[in-house]
Every structure is written in structure tokens, then in C-alpha cells.
Amino acid sequence: MDIDRRTLLKAGVGLLGGAALTACGGNASPAFVSPSGAEVRAAEQARRPGAIRSFRLVAAEDQVDLGGPVVRTWAYDGRIPGAPIRVSLGERVRATLTNRLPVDTSVHWHGLALRNDADGVPGVTQQPIKPGSEFAYEFTAAHPGTYWFHPHSGTQLDRGLYAPLIVDDPLERLDYDEEWVVVLDDWLDGVTGTPEEVLAELSRGMGMGHAGMGRHMLMGATSPLLGGDAGDVQYPHYLLNGRIPSQPQTFRAKPGARLRIRLINAGGDTAFRVALAEHRLTVTHTDGFSVQAVESDAVLIGMGERYDVLVTLKDGVFPLVALAEGKKTVARGLIRTSDRMAAPGPGLRPRELDGEVIGYDQLVPREALRLAPKRPDRTIKLELSGSMMAYDWAINGKKYDPATIYPVRSGERVRLSFVNRTMMWHPMHLHGHTLALPSGARKDTAIVLPNETLEVDFDADNPGIWMIHCHNIYHAESGMMTLLGYQQL
Structure with a gap:
């Protein structure tokens, strides 16, 4: 049976299971906001959703010409990259994915601060999209800029399943032809x-x-x-x-x-x-x-x-x-x-x-985008570990476990302290938020160099359960992922 948002909301999500939704590193408390809960719906309404723009995607196995080599791969609508989705600031994206792959899939809308139940992480914010079924994602494009989308299912990203998502700002003052x-x-x-x-x-x-x-x-x-x-x-x-x-x-x-x-x-x-x-x-x-x-x-x-x-x-x-x-x-x-x-x-x-x-130190935000000065209410230390020899990538000594959720509260200024104990660089990505670098520049993905520490801040203003992970797909799938969850008030 197809799983759509209505089915998901009726089911109350229940994706992580009752124990995980009230777990933090194995403890019985606190309880976390559900990906489809009232807090998430209220945050979406606060974005003042505009007109709906509808799109359809088909994920399927296909032959694709790379400019000489013809490969059998998985792609959106037989194209690499897939066709761009382009909307204006404030419009609602309604993107329906049809899964014609032989396995489950999903779509993650990379970099967007969107509603949690549209984030596309199977087992966390949605059920996997089964072969032969459809799933309708709907969310407000709340920030302008250059984004993209891809699966959050296994190593599917390293096939041909990706495409740009551009959010235009009609009032942007940037002169180009x-x-x-x-x-x-x-x-x-x-x-x-x-x-x-x-x-x-x-x-x-x-x-x-x-x-x-x-x-x-x-x-x-x-x-x-x-x-x-x-x-x-x-x-x-x-x-x-x-x-x-x-x-x-x-x-x-x-x-x-x-x-x-x-x-x-x-x-x-x-x-x-x-x-x-x-x-x-x-x-x-x-x-x-x-x-x-x-x-x-x-x-x-x-x-x-x-x-x-x-x-x-x-x-x-x-x-x-x-x-x-x-x-x-x-x-x-x-x-x-x-x-x-x-x-x-x-x-x-x-x-x-x-x-x-x-370099990052040369990236200075425009004043309107700089986080207001504030001391962090909470610091979460994320120690990155692992090696090529054992291929045992992890965060805080643990491979990804959906029962481990680091708590935050709405309204907090949160500092993430990425401490890289490895000999490898890691592009660390936080879903659903933008991070402020030490220079103040806003990013959602930031490189953490070997044996260095990078501290980044964000305002906890988008309730739900969100993933933090290395965007090297093989490091992530080997265990360098974890979750951050908003505590219920």
C-alpha cells in the first residue's frame, strides 16, 4: 500500500518506536517532539506557506549516457543530474516520488530548514518508500538559495539519484545576466x-x-x-x-x-x-x-x-x-x-x-544573516573517530544507533563542538538548520579537518528529530551518524 503524508500523520509517525522517542543514550527521558507533532505543524504554519508548486519524480533503473560511456544506474527520470526543482521563496513544494527501484528509497532535501516529517530519513522522519509505491513530500521553501536533493537510503546517493533545488528570492539584489x-x-x-x-x-x-x-x-x-x-x-x-x-x-x-x-x-x-x-x-x-x-x-x-x-x-x-x-x-x-x-x-x-x-575564515555573512550575539545555552560535543584500517567510523565512540538522541530545547542557542580524532577530513552536515561558522557565515555542511576541532552554533528554531552525519556516504553508512531531538515542552 502506498504511504503518503496523510497515512503518516494518521499513524502518528511512530517511526523510532516508543522507547527511542523517549531515549537519550539509553536513558528513559526526555521525551522528544514527534516528526509530525503539533510543534512541527506550528513551525510550518509560522513560515506562512504560499502557493503550491507540484512536481513528480520517478526513481528507476535506467541506461544513462555520460558523454561516451553508457552506464546502467539508478536515476530520477532517466537523467543525471535529475531535472532541477525551482520555486520562489515562500512557495510550497509538493513533490511526489514514484519508486520503481528494486529496493526502498527516500528523498532528503539537503540544506533546507523544512518541516521535520518531510526531511526524508527512513526510520526517523518517515517510513521507507517501498518499491512500486509513491510518497508525497510537502514543505515550504523558507529560505532562498542553492540546495539539492538525494536519497537518504543506504549508498543510493553514490548512484545517479540527485538533482538541484533552487529557491529564488524575487527581492534579491544581485546583478548578473x-x-x-x-x-x-x-x-x-x-x-x-x-x-x-x-x-x-x-x-x-x-x-x-x-x-x-x-x-x-x-x-x-x-x-x-x-x-x-x-x-x-x-x-x-x-x-x-x-x-x-x-x-x-x-x-x-x-x-x-x-x-x-x-x-x-x-x-x-x-x-x-x-x-x-x-x-x-x-x-x-x-x-x-x-x-x-x-x-x-x-x-x-x-x-x-x-x-x-x-x-x-x-x-x-x-x-x-x-x-x-x-x-x-x-x-x-x-x-x-x-x-x-x-x-x-x-x-x-x-x-x-x-x-x-x-577559506572559511574569509566567509563573512551579511549583517542581516548573522546570528544575534548570545552565549550558547547548550554545548554538544561530537567526537569523530575511526580509521581506514578498521573502517569503524563513529561519533562519540558509537556507531549510528537511532536510540541515541542528543536533546535540545526550542529557543536555545546550541553549540556543536566537532572534535576530529581521525586522520581524515569529514564534511559534517546538520539537517533542518544552518550553522554559524566562527566567522559568522551560515552553512549546513562544514569540513572538519583531521585532528582539529570546529565549533559551530545554531538557533534551535525547527522542532523535530534531525540527523547529524558525515557527508562522505561511506563514512556515514559505516556509522558516522547520530540524531538530535527537540524535547517536548
Whole structure:
């Protein structure tokens, strides 16, 4: 039987089970707000939902052309990336997913502060969407910016199930002529195996008694920008808007045009260093929220992160190159403003890649977006642990357990202290909220470097039960996930 929101609300959700909804690390209290409870409904009404915009998605197995290689994979409506969903600020998204996959699935609307029962985490905010059934997500687009969506079911993200979600602000004061949405990805599905095979291989680890490296394990990928080890997985392809570098997508514009590029990293295990040949980038937004404009040669974008940049285009043909950080290969697209010139070959490495790369400390929010000064009411320490040798990624010494929920109360200023005890970088993502970096910039996904601590703050203003996890899909599925829950008042 199909499960829709009406069925879910009638059932009172009951997803985590009575014990888990009143558990915190095994204790019997406190009780937490239900993902479909009155507090969640009240928060949604406070967003003043506008007109409904309806969309339909079909998740299915299909053959997809990557610009030469044709792969059998899973995708939304047979496209990689899937068709963008685009709405205006305040409109309600009604997105109905039909599941034609052979397994359960879900959709997580990454970065949006939306109602909890639309967050798309099976077993937490909804029941899994069974093969052959449909599920209708409905939520208000409460903040403008660049977002995206993908499953929150196993390793499905590392197939082709992802697409942009853009929320336009009719009152935005940003001057540009053209726009290009760019989705980056690392790809192996249907080429060297499946993500499920990769996870099984990595989970065996590299400790004593293991037979040795599997074909998907990557050793020796290092990056000073990422503090050392750059990634775990060997990918045969890196894609820009679903295309391999030798057959790139070409964006056409006029010389002198002001171009807005919305960059999204949909990869499973890869950070990208992105630069446009012969141009400087002006960063205007990160993870949907605006920052004071700052110039740089390149941006480093971890899995789940987004950056909006502006460029004033010169006359010619210019490669937009996304270096797979530490992995010595690239994704690539072209910007063409002239038909007189030949495109440079795929081996061209823009000198800008070796120039200035913007850091978090250079991201300063516009004053209207800065959190009001306030001491944290609560600090939650999240110690990140694990290694490639044992592949035992965890938070506070525990692999993901839905019975472990860290409590907060509505109205609190909460500090998350990410303490990285590992030799690996981790892009940590909080659902349903934006975090304030030490610089004040607002993000929902932030890189925590090896053996460092990153403290970020947020206001507890969106009741429900929310996931915190590493956006390396293999780290998350191996255990680097946990939950945060709002206590009932």
C-alpha cells in the first residue's frame, strides 16, 4: 500500500518506536517532539506557506549516457543530474516520488530548514518508500538559495539519484545576466561495480588478516588543503553535469556577460577544487546563504557543500575545471563566448587551480544573516573517530544507533563542538538548520579537518528529530551518524 503524508500523520509517525522517542543514550527521558507533532505543524504554519508548486519524480533503473560511456544506474527520470526543482521563496513544494527501484528509497532535501516529517530519513522522519509505491513530500521553501536533493537510503546517493533545488528570492539584489547550475560528482556505478560493493569492500578494512586492498580502495591520495588523506575510493570518472571531461557540457554566453555559477558537490567521497581558466571568482553565497562578496582564484567544495560565484566573462573558450582534490584527475565543463576559437584540450590545467583558494575564515555573512550575539545555552560535543584500517567510523565512540538522541530545547542557542580524532577530513552536515561558522557565515555542511576541532552554533528554531552525519556516504553508512531531538515542552 502506498504511504503518503496523510497515512503518516494518521499513524502518528511512530517511526523510532516508543522507547527511542523517549531515549537519550539509553536513558528513559526526555521525551522528544514527534516528526509530525503539533510543534512541527506550528513551525510550518509560522513560515506562512504560499502557493503550491507540484512536481513528480520517478526513481528507476535506467541506461544513462555520460558523454561516451553508457552506464546502467539508478536515476530520477532517466537523467543525471535529475531535472532541477525551482520555486520562489515562500512557495510550497509538493513533490511526489514514484519508486520503481528494486529496493526502498527516500528523498532528503539537503540544506533546507523544512518541516521535520518531510526531511526524508527512513526510520526517523518517515517510513521507507517501498518499491512500486509513491510518497508525497510537502514543505515550504523558507529560505532562498542553492540546495539539492538525494536519497537518504543506504549508498543510493553514490548512484545517479540527485538533482538541484533552487529557491529564488524575487527581492534579491544581485546583478548578473546569465546563470549556470553545475553539479559535480565522482562516478563508478555501472563501470567498476556498485556503491554497495564498495561499502562491503571498505567495511572489511585494511587491518591484519585482510587479504589486501580491494579494487575500489584508494591509497596515497593526499591534500594539504584537506589536512592529509583526501579520500577512500578510487573512481574511474569525475562528472560535471553528468558528463566526462573529454565530452564536456558547454555553456554559451556573450563576452562581458556577468555569469552566476551555482556549484553543488553531489559526490560520495571527493572534494573538488574548482577554478575557471583566466578568471577570478567572486564568492557571493555558501550553502544557500549570502556572504560579503570576496574574490578568489578557486573554491574547495566538500561533499554536500554549495557555493555561488560570479564571473565577468572574457572573449574566448574557457574550461571550468573541478580537480578531484588529492586524486589527480578532474571534472570539466566549458564556457564559450566566441565561435572563432577552438576549445582547449581536456588536459589543460588552469593556473588558477594553484592560486588562492578561499577559506572559511574569509566567509563573512551579511549583517542581516548573522546570528544575534548570545552565549550558547547548550554545548554538544561530537567526537569523530575511526580509521581506514578498521573502517569503524563513529561519533562519540558509537556507531549510528537511532536510540541515541542528543536533546535540545526550542529557543536555545546550541553549540556543536566537532572534535576530529581521525586522520581524515569529514564534511559534517546538520539537517533542518544552518550553522554559524566562527566567522559568522551560515552553512549546513562544514569540513572538519583531521585532528582539529570546529565549533559551530545554531538557533534551535525547527522542532523535530534531525540527523547529524558525515557527508562522505561511506563514512556515514559505516556509522558516522547520530540524531538530535527537540524535547517536548
